Amino acid sequence: MLQCKKEQKKEAVKQQEVNVYTHRHYKADQELFAQFEKETGVKVNVVNAKADELMQKMTIEGAQSPADVLITVDAGRLVRAKKKGLLQSATSDILNKTIPAHLKDADNNWFSLTKRARVIVYNPEKVKEEELSTYEALTDEKWKNRILIRSSANIYNQSLLASIIANNGEEKAAEWTKGIVANMARSPKGNDRDQVKAVVAGEGDIAIVNTYYIGKLLNSKNPEEVKVANGVKIFFPNQNTNGTHINVSGAGVAKYAPNKANAIKFIEFLVSKKSQEVFAKANYEYPVNKEVVASDLLKSWGTFKEDTLSLTKLGENNKKAVLVFDKAQWK
Amino acid sequence: MAIPILTVFINLFYGPGETWNHLVVHLLPNYVQNSVLLIIGTGILTLIFGVSSAWIVSRYHIPFRKQLEWLLILPLAIPSYITAYTYAGFFDYGSIIENIFHVKIDVMNHVGLIFVLSISLYPYVYVASRSFFLNQSNNIIEASKLLGAGERKTFFKLILPLARPAFIGGLILVLMEVLNDYGAAKYYGISTFTTGIFRAWFSLEEPETAIYLSAILVIIIFLLITIEKWQRRKIGYFNATKNHQKVKREFISTRLKIIFFIIAFIPVLFGFLVPLFQLLYWASLTYKEVFTSEFLVISLQSFGIAMLSAISTVLFALFLIFFSKWNRLSWMKSTAKIGVLGYAIPGAVIAVGVLIPTLSIDKWLVTFMKNIFDIKIGFIINGTIMALVYAYLVRFLAVAYNPIESNSLKFGKSLSEASKILGASTLKTFIKIEFPLLKPAILSAFILVFVDVMKELPLTLILKPYHINTLAVKAYEYAGDELIAEASLPSLFIILTGIIPILFLNRLIAKEN
Numbered sequence: 001m002l003q004c005k006k007e008q009k010k011e012a013v014k015q016q017e018v019n020v021y022t023h024r025h026y027k028a029d030q031e032l033f034a035q036f037e038k039e040t041g042v043k044v045n046v047v048n049a050k051a052d053e054l055m056q057k058m059t060i061e062g063a064q065s066p067a068d069v070l071i072t073v074d075a076g077r078l079v080r081a082k083k084k085g086l087l088q089s090a091t092s093d094i095l096n097k098t099i100p101a102h103l104k105d106a107d108n109n110w111f112s113l114t115k116r117a118r119v120i121v122y123n124p125e126k127v128k129e130e131e132l133s134t135y136e137a138l139t140d141e142k143w144k145n146r147i148l149i150r151s152s153a154n155i156y157n158q159s160l161l162a163s164i165i166a167n168n169g170e171e172k173a174a175e176w177t178k179g180i181v182a183n184m185a186r187s188p189k190g191n192d193r194d195q196v197k198a199v200v201a202g203e204g205d206i207a208i209v210n211t212y213y214i215g216k217l218l219n220s221k222n223p224e225e226v227k228v229a230n231g232v233k234i235f236f237p238n239q240n241t242n243g244t245h246i247n248v249s250g251a252g253v254a255k256y257a258p259n260k261a262n263a264i265k266f267i268e269f270l271v272s273k274k275s276q277e278v279f280a281k282a283n284y285e286y287p288v289n290k291e292v293v294a295s296d297l298l299k300s301w302g303t304f305k306e307d308t309l310s311l312t313k314l315g316e317n318n319k320k321a322v323l324v325f326d327k328a329q330w331k
Numbered sequence: 332m333a334i335p336i337l338t339v340f341i342n343l344f345y346g347p348g349e350t351w352n353h354l355v356v357h358l359l360p361n362y363v364q365n366s367v368l369l370i371i372g373t374g375i376l377t378l379i380f381g382v383s384s385a386w387i388v389s390r391y392h393i394p395f396r397k398q399l400e401w402l403l404i405l406p407l408a409i410p411s412y413i414t415a416y417t418y419a420g421f422f423d424y425g426s427i428i429e430n431i432f433h434v435k436i437d438v439m440n441h442v443g444l445i446f447v448l449s450i451s452l453y454p455y456v457y458v459a460s461r462s463f464f465l466n467q468s469n470n471i472i473e474a475s476k477l478l479g480a481g482e483r484k485t486f487f488k489l490i491l492p493l494a495r496p497a498f499i500g501g502l503i504l505v506l507m508e509v510l511n512d513y514g515a516a517k518y519y520g521i522s523t524f525t526t527g528i529f530r531a532w533f534s535l536e537e538p539e540t541a542i543y544l545s546a547i548l549v550i551i552i553f554l555l556i557t558i559e560k561w562q563r564r565k566i567g568y569f570n571a572t573k574n575h576q577k578v579k580r581e582f583i584s585t586r587l588k589i590i591f592f593i594i595a596f597i598p599v600l601f602g603f604l605v606p607l608f609q610l611l612y613w614a615s616l617t618y619k620e621v622f623t624s625e626f627l628v629i630s631l632q633s634f635g636i637a638m639l640s641a642i643s644t645v646l647f648a649l650f651l652i653f654f655s656k657w658n659r660l661s662w663m664k665s666t667a668k669i670g671v672l673g674y675a676i677p678g679a680v681i682a683v684g685v686l687i688p689t690l691s692i693d694k695w696l697v698t699f700m701k702n703i704f705d706i707k708i709g710f711i712i713n714g715t716i717m718a719l720v721y722a723y724l725v726r727f728l729a730v731a732y733n734p735i736e737s738n739s740l741k742f743g744k745s746l747s748e749a750s751k752i753l754g755a756s757t758l759k760t761f762i763k764i765e766f767p768l769l770k771p772a773i774l775s776a777f778i779l780v781f782v783d784v785m786k787e788l789p790l791t792l793i794l795k796p797y798h799i800n801t802l803a804v805k806a807y808e809y810a811g812d813e814l815i816a817e818a819s820l821p822s823l824f825i826i827l828t829g830i831i832p833i834l835f836l837n838r839l840i841a842k843e844n
Contacts, residue, residue, distance in 0.1 A: 025808040027620075048800075048808060049792040052533035053679065057793060060686045064694055066714065080536065151520060153530060189439045189520025190419070193813045201424035201435060213813060221616040222816050224425030322534045323350070326357040331520060 017043040018262040022071035023051040028282035067254040068263040078110040079315015087252035110252035114285035139179025148207035152325035162317035177328035200231040215284025236304035243307040335684030348537030376449035381456025389464035401837040406602030408829025412514025417609040450602040459501035552675040613819035640723040641781040648731040674729035678790035731776035738772035
């Protein structure tokens with residue numbers, strides 16, 4: 001009896017918490033976590049690492065894992081986490097209502113939080129907008145030595161290729177990688193920002209990058225970076241076909257979450273109108289919540305048709321994409 | 332200590348995963364080629380930078396010698412991937428150099444990477460060579476001169492071959508760091524063996540293939556070390572006289588002074604001042620955003636963890652060396668040799684090697700406490716500082732073990748045996764004789780581990796507990812988000828916390844003399 005009471009007391013004293021394993025470490029995220037703590041009284045414990053490493057950690061921890069929520073960048077990884085049995089289904093009317101079907105897992109294992117578009121940026125002095133059309137058209141010979149894109153180790157490129165595999169088939173995708181490698185202005189190096197810089201520096205004429213890096217460059221503290229961002233224009237490819245490829249960051253409830261209810265509450269909070277505005281404003285990402293309008297900057301880039309291919313496909317084709325890249329010697 | 336490494340090796344017997352063939356056909360040739368190129372290039376360049384500067388500051392009176400002595404060690408305080416970023420930034424489009432001189436130098440290639448790695452790693456060679464040059468008895472130099480050999484001949488024919496064991500020790504550390512580098516090579520777009528490990532593990536989702544690759548890497552390094560040791564054994568190094576004379580510094584002509592000053596200054600300029608300048612510039616743009624109270628907490632945490640790890644690592648190295656010596660436990664020595672290999676294994680693989688065994692202990696403890704005492708406990712090792720410090724210990728044991736062991740070999744057995752014959756106990760002998768003799772080596776081991784822990788990244792990312800962060804992780808987070816300018820302040824703090832112990836290390840080497 002006494003023992004029982006003691007335990008009850010302990011339970012009551014034990015603070016409500018939610019353990020978040022996250023790949024994202026933006027200031028905006030930290031502010032949102034603090035906001036969640038303030039509103040709900042649930043303490044947010046954060047472990048930051050690369051998504052792959054977090055997943056490895058969860059796998060090894062197994063049933064004893066303290067993780068409640070896994071947040072990663074790119075859908076490919078979320079699908080991978082599901083496949084590895086690291087996530088569980090979370091039923092929530094709010095999540096179902098807010099997030100469009102192609103942006104979440106069919107079994108509710110994960111939900112997108114934000115979107116970025118993988119677009120073509122170009123040097124307006126050397127390229128006319130009319131010359132651009134689709135990702136596929138970039139293998140044309142006229143782009144020889146003009147394309148800048150980062151390494152195939154980068155998941156954004158892997159997901160882009162995974163979407164091409166899903167949309168056009170593996171054979172076409174393999175041809176595509178070979179065509180792009182042949183047209184590269186230089187061997188892949190650096191990150192997305194470096195590709196934009198190289199366009200402005202004249203090393204190539206177009207680059208394939210994520211929109212949100214352009215936002216970051218435009219708002220950089222470094223005046224040179226702002227200049228770089230102003231030196232290029234954004235083009236949303238595949239508008240007359242399947243739409244521009246997007247990738248997302250998203251969250252899922254961990255398989256052995258000790259605080260499942262809090263985990264769901266936490267994800268619901270992140271897709272709420274208020275949080276989504278923060279993502280869009282502070283991090284230049286597109287909201288997944290349809291009720292939220294994009295920030296002024298995002299609006300200035302114009303609206304676009306996005307590829308509504310189910311993101312699950314990206315994860316399913318990820319490994320295939322990596323193998324195709326290697327065969328084409330895309331570094 | 333050898334457990335995590337053995338865990339990696341045991342996995343070898345399960346063989347690689349299914350994409351092994353794909354890897355061998357499409358990627359491995361390129362990885363091997365690049366790694367070999369990097370090893371050779373960086374090896375040569377670090378030897379040139381390290382040995383020449385060490386010789387100059389130990390042997391000649393040149394302007395600013397005292398300052399150069401410690402400035403030459405400072406590049407060690409900057410993580411090499413940060414140096415890589417700063418060089419890319421320094422010569423990049425829109426950089427200061429580009430704006431002033433209108434040239435854009437592309438550093439993101441093989442040559443650039445070799446340069447960046449050499450300029451940030453040569454201090455390992457410098458430190459080892461310098462302490463040798465300073466301790467080198469003057470007699471040799473004088474004898475050589477008496478026999479009519481000139482300064483140049485004395486150096487190349489006599490001093491350099493004699494110094495070989497010293498700088499080869501440093502060189503092996505450099506090569507291990509090169510093979511282990513991930514950040515710099517990845518950013519510069521050069522695929523190495525380590526890139527392959529990460530690709531197999533994360534992109535292709537085959538940890539077994541990754542572990543297979545790292546095991547091969549470890550074997551290569553093990554071979555390198557063995558070949559070097561075997562070659563050295565054939566030669567045998569003796570110091571005929573016991574009267575070491577302090578090296579007398581030579582006075583030289585003004586022209587030579589200037590030339591030597593420039594030679595010794597180049598590594599400082601490119602290894603420390605240029606990156607520092609670039610970081611300060613970036614920090615001036617971003618410090619308002621980055622410098623918060625949280626940032627101070629992280630700095631303190633980093634410092635504390637590095638302290639704790641350095642102390643544990645040094646204590647453990649001492650324990651390994653002396654316990655096996657006292658009790659003549661040769662198996663312990665061989666185990667220690669395996670443990671020392673930890674330095675050659677990528678941090679991420681060590682982390683898994685630590686996670687697997689410690690988690691089973693943790694899980695066992697949880698069940699045990701629940702079944703026997705009906706008490707619910709959490710993990711005791713994982714997710715706490717313990718696992719992290721343990722992993723650092725595995726990873727950096729070599730950094731502490733090697734200098735202490737080589738120094739304990741230097742003064743041989745005679746002293747401790749004499750002490751024992753005179754009736755002193757083993758412990759007393761250790762405290763009164765061995766420890767004081769080893770103190771400089773112990774302290775420099777401590778400092779090297781400390782600085783290494785401050786910079787460590789992959790292992791820290793995987794094993795660090797909640798609420799604890801390190802400066803290296805913070806810098807990485809910014810850099811990972813392509814906020815390289817924002818990463819400058821944490822990097823500067825790493826450098827700052829590294830500088831103090833390095834200055835201390837320098838005084839030690841000088842005092843030893």
